[in-house]
Amino acid sequence: MTQQQLGDKVGVKFQQIHKYETGTNRISASRMWGIAAALDVPVTFFFDGLEAYLNDQLWYFSNQVAPAA
DSSP: OOOOHHHHHHHHHHHHHHHHTTTTSSHHHHHHHHHHHHHTTTTGGTTHHHHHHHHHHHHHHHHHOOOOO
8 A cells, every 4th residue: 555545545645644654743543543444454553562672672771880979
């Protein structure tokens, strides 16, 4: 599906879809639900791998050396 086709399905211009994809613009929860419906995937699809990423970040920051006082 092209950005144009997805934009048409959710009611925005393809430029807005591009901005969502690149992280230039934030996406609202309701728009994310609409995009998930247009793509026929559950909204959780967009969060695959998030738990592993957060665990990696937690490990990284918990193992940093505290600055000297």
